[in-house]
Amino acid sequence: MENNKATADNKSRGFARHRREDMIGKIYTYLCVLMLIVVIVAIVYFVASKGLATFFKDGVSPIEFLFGTHWSPDGDNPSFGALPFIGGSFVVSMLAALIAGPLSICAALFMTEIVPGKGKRILQPVIELLSGIPSVVYGFIGLTVLVPFISTLTGGDSLGYGVAAGALVLSVMILPTITSIAADALASLPRGMREASYALGATRWQTIYRVVLPTLAPSLWTGVILGIARAFGEALAVQMVIGNAPFLPTSLLTSASTLTSVITLNMTNTSTGSVQNNVLWSMALMLLFMTFVFIIIVRLLQRRNKL
Amino acid sequence: TTTEPAATGTTTTPAATEQPAEASVSGEILAVGSTALQPLVDQVGQEFMANNPDVVVQVQGGGSGTGLTQVSEGAANIGNSDVFAEEKLDADKAAELVDHQVAVVAMATVVNKDAGVTNLTKQQLLDVFNGTVTNWSEVGGADQKITIVNRPSSSGTRATFEKYALGEKVENVPGAIEQDSSGTVKQIVADTKGAVGYLAFSYLDDTVTALSYDGVEPTEANVQSGDYPIWAYEHMYTKGEPDGATKAFLDYFMTEEVQNADVTELGYIPVSSMEVKRDAEGKVIQ
Amino acid sequence: MQTSTQPRFGTEELSVFYGTNEAVKKINMEFPEKSVTALIGPSGCGKSTFLRSLNRMNDEIASARVVGKIWMDGQDLNDKETDAVTLRQKIGMVWQRPNPFYKSIYENIAFGPRYHGTKNKKQLDEIVEQSLRRAALWDEVKDRLKESALALSGGQQQRLCIARALSVSPQILLLDEPASALDPVSTGKVEELIIELKKELRIVIVTHNMQQAARVSDSTAYFYLGNLIEHDDTTKLFSNPSNQMTQEYIMGRFG
């Protein structure tokens, strides 16, 4: 901060002052942003250094980790195939998106197209509440209601634990994510676009189906992808209902695992530094990596969506 | 840069095996580890704090692995574990730790009440858990498909069960499920036809059938006599010999007051009542 | 395409409310055949609102309520029984800002007819060419029909929107400041187009440019605060308005 010469001069005092103020503002906000960057770098660094140790220190083959289907970390002849978990995560979150996607888009359409105004006033708080319900509570309900229900549905053939239960619980959890993004996208569509279609004598559904949805497809996909990302990273609720068997899911009713569930179950029971522990960090790294992938997909989608 | 645990308390009464005198010790004790052991340690910790207002006992779960790691790294005063340290840590690290066996936990195989079996031999049990046998009728029970409810592969309970009941590690059978919580395991076994799992004695009740093992009933007496082999110690490890508040706490743990009240109340068996002892390899040494 | 010979098109005591705010107040107006009617008035006086009620576009605004009658072919368009979707086919509309669909040029035009039953590719091609020709855009775009409509310039987009409106053979065309976002050359083209089109259909145009109203319209209506202050032959209204307020507005005393 340079000091001012003509202190008597009101204006030059103002000069120094606004410079000083702006400097404070800049330092403050830049520090905050720096903090964000530090946090992410630190997370990536820590997770990567632990997660990569599996391969570099313990000598587990990355090929085995990524494509092996045999998971037996404590066996006498340990093997570390994480494909069942990677596959499980994908299957469960895709299924969840498959259920929640259409539902959410309908909800968003309801808010913006079918009953604009009032629809939003009803559904918006509902959506916010759904997103506010803690995941342990979702897990608890899944455990006490959904799982027995599925079991009864199958006539007791299945325990109810499995992919279907996991996907259903997750679908409710990601409903708010997709809905709010879809609703924002719908709201951002210029009114004129809809009106032009109406003015041609198109019905509301024709307008939605032929004009609104195609135009907004990239944004809607963004919502779905972020929903999948959320589902991918959700831990406790899934772990409570999915059954946690370390096998690639073969049907909706078989017990399976996800990356998050195997981490939750085993991370704390293994001792730091052991290969059993490190391989779980590798899975955390995998989660991190997938988050990046999802975000990049979203970015590519948004680039296509220059409204 | 791991901070030293704040176990810098001092003991005025040497070897306080009896009731610790009021306000005799001070400091903070951090006990981390086994979630199974956590309720017991937490309970005893609270009583200990009530007697020693200057002591804070912090009990965290996190699992046996975390407990052993933390105590070995000096991040905790006590590492709670369901298994011997040698089973989780490198030998040199394990050697630095001092074992305090505070209770014995015994487990029983449990099946759904309709399964129609009350006893399995070691071989039969192994066949069930490694998937060789898939229907209860094959081992003399009802014609029901077997559904296995396992604990996670890293769980101490599972390790104990595999070691002493099955005699070897088994891998998951497709269709089996893993649950982290004993309560849930019991619930599932009680509700699902053909389900089988394993539970600590404390969880047993008449909603499930507890099986005899090689003809020996899962009772406390059979465990104490050494006839029933599916049991393990609950360990509280310290790095080196404990001192100060930690020592006072561990000593308090071994008092009659705790062993015959809290320990038994929670379904554990007091170590002192055992007629046999085991080492880390599982060999009976007495 | 023939000009239909419906006897009248007009409103009777037409009011529009947004909530409790009466934005358009009991308008009685007649739109003669084969003629252009211009609506002028200061910003916010209700021109757009009035225009949008003519093809029931205000149905789409939750807070809007339209009261009164809109006569066309002896039918009250504002009747609950009248199907808005069907009538909109007969009444085309074009807005201030060009709003092409995010589709190809071809699809923009073919969209309406296809929905109304023309599936035949050849027929569609014909309609597309016809409509673009009538909107004086054919020559400029005929080689790039498959390209995105968004790649056109503003003026071209606006003519595309007019072509789109024409594609479903409307009998009436509603234009809301169709040239105000355009450059002079495009404005000129759109104005010529309007004069051309009125040979075949009725046109109602909202404009804030009085010279434009004077150039293209046969009759002009002056709105103020939701009221229809004066409606007369365009030459009469601009040269010798009977109302003092109209006079002041035309003189540019405000607005």
Added chain:
Amino acid sequence: MQTSTQPRFGTEELSVFYGTNEAVKKINMEFPEKSVTALIGPSGCGKSTFLRSLNRMNDEIASARVVGKIWMDGQDLNDKETDAVTLRQKIGMVWQRPNPFYKSIYENIAFGPRYHGTKNKKQLDEIVEQSLRRAALWDEVKDRLKESALALSGGQQQRLCIARALSVSPQILLLDEPASALDPVSTGKVEELIIELKKELRIVIVTHNMQQAARVSDSTAYFYLGNLIEHDDTTKLFSNPSNQMTQEYIMGRFG
């Protein structure tokens, strides 16, 4: 408050680019003392962009780049060395849409002077009263100075914004379509105010209303596509423009 007696205020080869698009092209203009200069031209011709570059407001638009010189008191305002924050104090600005701060009427006016060092309550009161009087608003608001400025009508808000601009004693006032969102009565008041204020300071006003330009300005400049087409005495320009394009615009041939 005295009118300062700086010799010149004007631009020299001033161009403004948005990215690569040259929105304002090498404008040379002089704004004489104690006079009102009006900028007219069709939408998008660069009037606002030019006006905003005069007080370096375009600094705030990342894509905007201003090239050329702006002379004031022999200093080039567009020089990197010149401190934009300080100079803006000398050049007030008012926009099309009234934009009072979300504060009380009093605070709206007192905010600037207080920031610039006037802490004395009495002095501040004086400035507030003075500024409101000069903006012809004092009588209407003197009893409710503590109320929110947002509760004022549009016309009052606009005069409040003028008063706010006056509160820091600018030597120049830039007005961007200050009356286009106002009703006739408010428009009249604002126009009177401009005529009143020019006794003390230079005023540059952008307007799309040619009658307004004719009424309030001493000289008028016609912009088209970023170029300054013609700049002359207002009476001369409207009665007998030397340029064909100006003529066409004034006749309402487009825009």
Added chain:
Amino acid sequence: MKAKTADKIATGVIIFFAVLIVAILGGLLGFILFRGIAHIDWHFLTSPSQNFKAGGGIGPQLFNSLFLLVLTMIITVPLGLGGGIYMAEYAKENKLTGFIRLVVEVLSSFPSIVVGLFGLLLFVNTFGFGYSLLSGAIALAIFNLPLMVRITEQAFRAVPREQKEAGLALGLSKWKIITSILLPVALPSLITGTILAAGRVFGEAAALLFTSGMTTPPLDFTDWNPFHARSPINPMRSAETLAVHIWKVNSEGRIPDAKDVSAGASAVLVIMVLLFNLVARWFGRVVYRKITASKQVN
């Protein structure tokens, strides 16, 4: 006619799904409250939990959840505000900004369990904060930060640009404009957003298992010295929150009334989230009215 039938059917389907969603929420809330409300009484809300006896309460857990939230907010709000202001007012459209945006997005969809493990590694162990409120608060702040940044950025972007220009034209410094002109206008949506975000943090468990811990030392509610071990507001003590308690009771819990406790605690959690929503809306409106209404201002 066909088009109209399709329209009717589609509309019906959309409305059906919308109703379904409302029904799901209604069902969830109904279920949670129905199951839980019977267990909620003054004793349950205020007394400490039990380890293996029935009849424990959730008093310390409830307090911990709230206090942890306060701590989290103390960390998040200033940082998030600064970050958001940067994004809205300082960031130029360049690669760096693109990168920061990426950081914020990635951070906001990080799996919470990874953040928890990171917290265990860094705050609990390396920094030696131990299982403590502080560790938990930092971990939660990491979640909340991106949300806060986004809320702030949106709130500032929603302020009419003309406000800023008006300030500039008076010769004010940018920082002064941000703090004295834009901030008050952005405040209502800032407050609403912050409270809603807080509600979300309230139910987080996965990250806290490893950071703020799973037990609470006996608290002395007469001792408010933050440096005392048993003081409720000692940030270095471990603290089990409501959500963690539900998790714990459901996993290795040994109390006979585990079902009742978790039902009751779930109900309390959900009621709190409901409260957050209501308060957020109400408070936002009040502030908005204060700032814009024709009543006395300033």
